[in-house]
Amino acid sequence: MLHFVSIAIALHVQRHAILMAISWGFMIPSGVAIARTMKNSGPIWFKLHVFLQSTGYLLALVGFGIGLHITKDNRTHNTRHRTLGIAVTVMGAFQMLAMLFRPHKDSEYRRIWNLWHWTMGRAAVICAIFNVYEGFNLLEVLISYGHNLCT
DSSP, X not given: OOSOOOHHHHHHHHHHHHHHHHIIIIIHHHHHHHHHHOGGGTTHHHHHHHHHHHHHHHHHHHHHHHHHHHHTTOGGGOOHHHHHHHHXXXXXXXXXXXXXXXXXXXXXXXXXXHHHHHHHHHHHHHHHHHHHHHHHHHXXXXXXXXXXXXX
């Protein structure tokens, strides 16, 4: 377990936590909810969905980069949180790439694409929300060891 956390690392942990909580904990799930509940609202639902998903994922990528930086010199950080974070980021990347291959509404492949998009998206969000809580548990452990991450 860590016995010393520098102020710089503590700030990186804070930034990582804030970015991931905003992106995977709020923005991306909100984009999913909009896609599920506002389809009868005209094209605005799709614009909101794309905005929340793409902006949320960009914030998540910044948070992911910070997370990799935090653990780059310390191999003891190969935790479930880190592993799941990598998996969620990859799932999110597949979602972003899927936009390049989205078939036209009338295509025979659109139904298959929709099923894949919905399944992968929901799996990513569920895993991400679980991982946000895993991250909060890691913060709790650090704080219980006397590391002040709030200064």
